[in-house]
Amino acid sequence: MTLQGLPNGNELIDDPREENPTPMAQPTEELETIILNEEFPDRWVKIGTNLDPDLRRQFVDFLRQHAEVFAWSYDDMPGISPDVISHKLSISPAHKPVRQKRRSYDAERYEAMRAKVDKLKAIGFFREATYPVWLANSVMVRKARGGWRMC
Structure with missing residues (x-):
């Protein structure tokens, strides 16, 4: 597998273009x-x-x-207080937000996204937020043992 240096030159990462990923x-x-x-x-x-x-x-x-x-499922963790854990986007005010062009996916990926979002919304893990200027597409990654991971 090819390793590529990061800009600082100190760390190495796997080249994602390689056919054979690093074994689990x-x-x-x-x-x-x-x-x-x-x-x-x-x-x-x-x-x-x-x-x-x-x-x-x-x-x-x-x-x-x-x-x-x-927690054996998402249903076992409803209503986690934002005081325990919360995610926010720390965006520098010096950088202008960029709206990505909406990406289209095949039906299998859309269904995997919809299922994941519906499950997490139903138990209150997250809520819908609208950003009229800023948007980033979800990235769907195939899991090693089948299924999809939404990033």
């Missing part, structure tokens, strides 16, 4: 799946198999006792 990181040991609640078999975690048996038992017991702190 793999665990350093075998993992086992632990179901935290038998009533919800889709709520599971993976832990390493090299743990001391006593430590493993304590760890699994702890995870099962505190399984409610995990």
Whole structure:
């Protein structure tokens, strides 16, 4: 894979034009799946198999006792206060905003965007904002295991 230097010359990044992306990181040991609640078999975690048996038992017991702190879906996290986390665009007043030309996408990408936006709006993760002068297109990136990621 070709590496390109950034303008400051200190850091290197993968060249996105390359056909073979950097391989995904793999665990350093075998993992086992632990179901935290038998009533919800889709709520599971993976832990390493090299743990001391006593430590493993304590760890699994702890995870099962505190399984409610995990968010298993977006619906498990409604109404997060903006005091906890909030995103804003820090734009320098010295730079003029630029409106990108509206990009058109194929039907599959439009449907993936619509589903993601509807899901996040329904649970109150974000709200619609209108910027009459400033606009940036969403970028849809294919996930390694199928599906789409909206950026």
